[in-house]
Amino acid sequence: MRILVVEDDAETADYLIGGLEEEGHTVTRSGNGRNGLFLAMTENFDLLIVDRMLPELDGLTLVKTLRASRVETPVLFLTTMSGIDDRVMGLNAGGDDYLVKPFAFSELVARVKALSRRPRGTSVETGFKIADLELDLLKRVVKRAGNEIALQPREFRLLEYLMRHAGQVVTRTMLLDNVWNYHFDPRTNVVESHLSRLRTKIDKGFSPELIHTVRGSGYCLRAPD
Amino acid sequence: MPRIRLFRTSSFRLALLYAGLLTASVLVLFGVTYWFATNYATQDEDNEIGVEFASLQDEAQLSGQARLPAIIDNHLRLRKDVQAIYLLQDSAGRKIIGNVPAMSPVIGSATLRLRVDDRPRQVRARGYNLANGNYLLVGQDTRTLRDMKALIVRAFGVGLVATLLLALLGGVIVSTTMLKRIDAVSRTARGIVAGDMSQRVPVRGTDDEFDELAASVNAMLNRIEDLMRSMRQVSNDVAHDLRTPLTRLRQRLEHARRRAQTTEELHEALGHSIAQVDSILETFGALLRIAQIEAGGRASEKSAINVSKLLAAIVDDFAPAAEDQGQTLVAEIDKGLSITGDPELLTQMVVNLVDNAIRHSPPGARICIEAKAVGDSLELAVVDNGPGIPSRERENVLRPFYRLEASRTTEGSGLGLSLVAAIAKRHDAKLSLGDNSPGLRVAVLFPAAA
Numbered sequence: 245m246r247i248l249v250v251e252d253d254a255e256t257a258d259y260l261i262g263g264l265e266e267e268g269h270t271v272t273r274s275g276n277g278r279n280g281l282f283l284a285m286t287e288n289f290d291l292l293i294v295d296r297m298l299p300e301l302d303g304l305t306l307v308k309t310l311r312a313s314r315v316e317t318p319v320l321f322l323t324t325m326s327g328i329d330d331r332v333m334g335l336n337a338g339g340d341d342y343l344v345k346p347f348a349f350s351e352l353v354a355r356v357k358a359l360s361r362r363p364r365g366t367s368v369e370t371g372f373k374i375a376d377l378e379l380d381l382l383k384r385v386v387k388r389a390g391n392e393i394a395l396q397p398r399e400f401r402l403l404e405y406l407m408r409h410a411g412q413v414v415t416r417t418m419l420l421d422n423v424w425n426y427h428f429d430p431r432t433n434v435v436e437s438h439l440s441r442l443r444t445k446i447d448k449g450f451s452p453e454l455i456h457t458v459r460g461s462g463y464c465l466r467a468p469d
Numbered sequence: 470m471p472r473i474r475l476f477r478t479s480s481f482r483l484a485l486l487y488a489g490l491l492t493a494s495v496l497v498l499f500g501v502t503y504w505f506a507t508n509y510a511t512q513d514e515d516n517e518i519g520v521e522f523a524s525l526q527d528e529a530q531l532s533g534q535a536r537l538p539a540i541i542d543n544h545l546r547l548r549k550d551v552q553a554i555y556l557l558q559d560s561a562g563r564k565i566i567g568n569v570p571a572m573s574p575v576i577g578s579a580t581l582r583l584r585v586d587d588r589p590r591q592v593r594a595r596g597y598n599l600a601n602g603n604y605l606l607v608g609q610d611t612r613t614l615r616d617m618k619a620l621i622v623r624a625f626g627v628g629l630v631a632t633l634l635l636a637l638l639g640g641v642i643v644s645t646t647m648l649k650r651i652d653a654v655s656r657t658a659r660g661i662v663a664g665d666m667s668q669r670v671p672v673r674g675t676d677d678e679f680d681e682l683a684a685s686v687n688a689m690l691n692r693i694e695d696l697m698r699s700m701r702q703v704s705n706d707v708a709h710d711l712r713t714p715l716t717r718l719r720q721r722l723e724h725a726r727r728r729a730q731t732t733e734e735l736h737e738a739l740g741h742s743i744a745q746v747d748s749i750l751e752t753f754g755a756l757l758r759i760a761q762i763e764a765g766g767r768a769s770e771k772s773a774i775n776v777s778k779l780l781a782a783i784v785d786d787f788a789p790a791a792e793d794q795g796q797t798l799v800a801e802i803d804k805g806l807s808i809t810g811d812p813e814l815l816t817q818m819v820v821n822l823v824d825n826a827i828r829h830s831p832p833g834a835r836i837c838i839e840a841k842a843v844g845d846s847l848e849l850a851v852v853d854n855g856p857g858i859p860s861r862e863r864e865n866v867l868r869p870f871y872r873l874e875a876s877r878t879t880e881g882s883g884l885g886l887s888l889v890a891a892i893a894k895r896h897d898a899k900l901s902l903g904d905n906s907p908g909l910r911v912a913v914l915f916p917a918a919a
Contacts, residue, residue: 326754327761328813346750398785424786428758428817429751431824437789 245269245290245360250280250306251322252298256345260293260322263349264356277301284310289317291359296323296334304337311338318359322352331427350461354413372407375467377446377454379407388450398423399442406455406465415462439463480647484640491636492629499625506621510614514593515578521553522597522607534601538566552610554585554592560602567606574604580611591615650679654686666694706870707756710883711749718745755884759869762814762891774815776806776847780838783816787823795832798823802840808847808915810896818892821885822851822911830855830908845917854908863902889913 247269251257254275261271272289274280277298284292284306292310296303307319319341321334326344334342341355371380376389379400386393386403395403401423406414416435420426424434439455447453452468525544529537541555545568556567564571569583575596583592594608653671660668669690670683725738784800791798808815819838826836830853839850858866865871867890870883893900893913903910 326757328758346747348747396785426816426820427813428820430820432787432790432820432827433793434786434790437793438786440793441789 245356246288247271247291247293247356248274248280248283248287248289250274250277250284250292250294250298250303252276252295256295260352263352267353267356269356275299277303277306281306281309284317285313285315291356292317292319293322293356294319294339296321296325296330304333307334307338320355320359322347350413351415351417354415354418354462357412358409358414358418369408372404372410374407374410374465375452375454376450377407379404386446388446393445395442395445398438399445402438402442403446403465406463409465411464411466413458413461413464418462478644478648480644481640484636484644488633488636488640491632495625495629495632499621499629502625503618503621507614507618510617511580511593514609514611514614515595518578518593518595518607518609521548522595522605525605525607534599537599537603537605541566552585552590552612554583554590554594554606554608554610556604556606558604560604562604565603569606572606574598575606581608585610654682657686657690661690666690666697703869706868710870711752714745714749714752718742718749721745752884755888756869759884759888759891762888762895765895771809771811773807774810774812776808776815776840776849777802777804779812779816780819780840780849783819783823784838787820787827791827791836794827796827796830796834796836798827798836798838800838802838803842806840806842806847808896810915814892814895818889818913819849819851821889825885825911826851826853826855826909829853834908843914847915848912849915850910850912852905852908852910854905857904857907857909858902860904866902867900 245268247264249257249260249264249271251260251273252275257273257275261273264271272283272287274283278300280292280294280298281301283289292307294303294306298306303321303323307321310317310319319339321339321342322345323330323334323342324345325334331342331344340359343352343355370382371378373379378387380386381404384400386395386400402419405419405423417429419435419439420429426434443455447455454465454467456464456466458464521544525537525540528540532540538557541557544553545555545566554567554569556569556572557565558567558571558574559565562571562573569585569592572583575581575594576598578593578595580591580593583590583594585592591611592608593611593614594606596604596606599605657668657670669687672680672683672687674680721738721742725735725742729735729738780802781800784798784802788798823836823838826834830836834853834855836851836853839848839852841848867886869887872883889911890900897916899914901912901914903912
């Protein structure tokens with residue numbers, strides 16, 4: 245993937261670029277907002293990672309300008325601005341995801357991957373099918389090997405998210421953000437306990453296992469190779 | 470220096486204004502008095518002149534009109550002391566007798582300037598045309614009137630000066646008294662600026678406006694002192710609570726540098742260290758969030774919240790986790806409850822309370838989320854039958870970083886309830902910790918929606 249990192253702090257930028265290149269991405273760096281906007285408008289990137297507070301042009305304005313010019317490259321805000329409204333402002337400006345510094349690199353990697361697979365068009369999925377697991381968004385029905393499985397509403401949303409990102413690692417925080425809409429970390433193992441129940445319903449008695457735990461990172465739903 | 474300041478004080482300016490008004494009223498009084506007094510005196514003189522003319526007429530009646538000059542001559546001598554004026558002249562304007570020169574006749578009363586005994590005088594006189602064609606002028610010098618006028622002017626002059634002096638003196642006294650009391654307030658303020666927070670404005674006990682001011686200022690100072698004390702407490706706690714994990718982190722890193730033999734060992738030490746840093750960062754995050762909530766500024770996010778639905782969702786989300794711990798999470802929520810507030814903050818508040826209940830209750834515990842209308846208000850409570858909190862500790866646990874002895878070893882920043890308290894305050898709700906005998910009952914009473 246070609247990634248543009250707009251980040252003024254050199255140390256953070258080096259850390260990001262080093263890590264992302266290790267993951268096999270091609271990274272371009274811009275140290276200020278104006279230059280970042282110019283690069284994003286003129287070159288073809290698969291993803292932009294944008295800081296909020298930047299010299300010359302702040303990240304929020306950068307993304308707003310970009311979206312106003314119909315540049316739809318996915319944007320991940322990476323910022324220390326953790327205010328209650330900051331996230332909402334970032335997403336409203338046209339950001340696709342919002343990650344607060346400090347962050348675990350595995351978290352960033354997972355989110356970058358998730359964004360790279362975002363459907364670009366406006367086509368709306370009506371369902372997903374991974375191996376013999378099917379999820380129908382319209383009928384709200386889940387089937388494994390043709391057998392209907394009853395899920396709680398939250399379990400359904402959890403499975404939907406996992407299937408939408410099938411093959412990718414999704415982190416606990418991504419699940420809290422997107423499935424629970426909790427932008428804080430409850431100490432209780434909400435994600436784990438729901439996931440173990442979902443796993444029991446989806447995987448128990450079926451083969452192969454589809455929901456995998458990725459140590460130290462999160463979870464992944466994938467079909468066997 | 471103080472004298473110069475005195476002239477700039479507003480009370481002194483008020484005193485000056487007052488003195489000016491007083492002077493004006495004295496001047497008006499003077500004008501009226503002067504006018505009435507001179508009028509009265511002139512009339513009195515005219516009357517006297519009338520009487521004198523009548524007496525001349527009477528005498529002439531008795532001894533014959535021809536004797537009028539002799540009578541006048543006699544009167545001239547008799548009434549020299551009152552400076553009477555007489556002039557008798559014939560129809561041709563020739564003077565027959567009198568102490569003023571012949572003149573063109575003036576009929577009726579008038580104030581005239583005449584040469585009396587060859588000296589210019591101001592006189593009040595009245596002229597008569599006699600039956601035999603002669604002209605008679607009777608009058609008197611206006612010296613008495615002039616004396617009286619001078620007297621009035623002098624009296625008022627002295628009075629005016631005295632008034633002005635008294636008014637200024639009064640002004641100075643009033644403004645210095647006021648200045649003294651205002652100075653007491655400024656002195657206190659300066660003392661506080663200089664660093665002595667214990668200073669207070671003296672109260673005289675006279676119950677006047679200054680005492681009232683002093684009492685309000687003192688109440689304000691008490692409040693500020695309280696806030697400062699609690700802030701100092703918080704920053705002490707922050708410093709202390711962050712030092713402990715940082716110290717531990719440092720020890721671990723140093724230990725790893727000295728002892729780690731293999732890459733795996735180093736890796737493990739680094740992993741632990743990162744976890745430790747994360748927990749410190751989490752504490753910072755919580756502090757920041759509390760500060761943001763306390764600062765407010767998110768009023769735009771206030772909307773009508775269906776509390777019943779929001780709580781039911783939380784119960785659904787947390788019931789599996791509680792079950793995994795061998796606990797039960799149940800709901801006793803009335804239908805259709807709603808308040809105006811911030812849904813995200815409200816969710817976080819309830820989640821924090823449920824987190825606390827799950828973490829501090831043993832397996833087998835029953836945790837209940839309750840919500841019901843209490844009059845116009847709404848009461849939301851998270852109740853457990855765990856160990857509870859001793860009543861003397863209930864106030865303390867709301868303080869940032871405060872942790873009970875029993876829970877020192879469990880994970881957590883000690884900021885959970887502070888966050889709950891901040892969110893409750895943001896919603897004007899009353900947070901209270903009670904006994905569920907056994908267990909803890911944390912209740913939040915939301916006021917009636919405005």
